[in-house]
Amino acid sequence: MPSYALLVEYDGTGLVGWQRQPNGLSVQQVIEEAASHLNAGVAPLATASGRTDAGVHAEGQVVQLAVSAELPPVRLRAALDFHTRPHRIAIRGAAFAAEGWSPRFSAVQRHYRYRVLNRAAKPALEEGRVWHVPLPLDAGAMHAAAQLLLGRHDFSAYRAASCQAESPLRTLERLDVVRVGEEVQILASARSFLHHQVRNLVGTLHEVGLRRRPVEWPRAVLDGRDRRAGGQTAPPQGLTFLRVDFPEPPEWS
Known part of the structure; x- marks a missing residue:
């Protein structure tokens, strides 16, 4: 077969x-x-x-x-x-x-994108595809905070309570925050992710973007290994699984 x-x-x-x-x-x-x-x-x-x-x-x-x-x-x-x-x-x-x-x-890398519509007006054409945050976000501060999370760490503070992974250790290869017009986009890459890891990272960076927390706070949350200390779990509709990399990728027809 x-x-x-x-x-x-x-x-x-x-x-x-x-x-x-x-x-x-x-x-x-x-x-x-x-x-x-x-x-x-x-x-x-x-x-x-x-x-x-x-x-x-x-x-x-x-x-x-x-x-x-x-x-x-x-x-x-x-x-x-x-x-x-x-x-x-x-x-x-x-x-x-x-x-x-x-x-x-066989996968060696997985890539996700999270989209935040950062404007006062609610989405019309993009309803169900973005997280609408009407208050201004400081994407530069969010990016600076994100860089402190790169590398191999115990991501217990960013995993769901229902996560079934045997180990909380993960290697975060990329976590970039960029502004694209009215959107703030978060781009994450790793070989594998914990359950809700990307959405929990976004929810915590969101606090930095609103200037409610300092740039160093998401790293302090990481080191504390306590999910309750972090930000909210960002809603699912802003998240897209972009692609997966293989050593020898299939030749698509």
């Missing part, structure tokens, strides 16, 4: 996240049910490079599944893209998966 890699884009609004849940519709369920049309009516297991939460979006999620119908990747892509309708989930590319390849364990 051939195994395929998929490049997937989705709007997480109204979905319960990547993983199947007892209640609500997940991205995983939509893709597996679409793939059942190519697998003798049986929904195959789809695994992803990252489990996004409810309301979180993706531009370059990578998924693996095996189906009984051996199709060229370009035809598989088109068929799956058709069967995911009417959901806002697009199959952007497909490729044969190499033996032993895994979208989760």
Whole structure:
């Protein structure tokens, strides 16, 4: 049975996240049910490079599944893209998966972007895609604070209470804060992230941006290893899983 890699884009609004849940519709369920049309009516297991939460979006999620119908990747892509309708989930590319390849364990870097709409007026066109913060944010101070968090640390202060990772140790390779017009964007890269890590980092940097806390405060929170000492968990709609890097990336069709 051939195994395929998929490049997937989705709007997480109204979905319960990547993983199947007892209640609500997940991205995983939509893709597996679409793939059942190519697998003798049986929904195959789809695994992803990252489990996004409810309301979180993706531009370059990578998924693996095996189906009984051996199709060229370009035809598989088109068929799956058709069967995911009417959901806002697009199959952007497909490729044969190499033996032993895994979208989760073969990944060497994952990249996220968090968008904050920083203006007085609420969003209209971008509703559900940004966190609206009407008070002015100091992006320069947020960026300076973010640089103090880079490297390998115990990120207990920035993980969700429900996080199931065995270790809180993570290596944060990038955490940049930039202003792009009316938006403040936070760009984060690491091999792997803890549950809610990016959203908790954003919520804590938000306090610095409002000048309620000094630049050094997020690092003090990190060193204290107490989630209760940090800022809020930023809402999910501003977060997008941008892409995942592999040593030998699939050749998408």
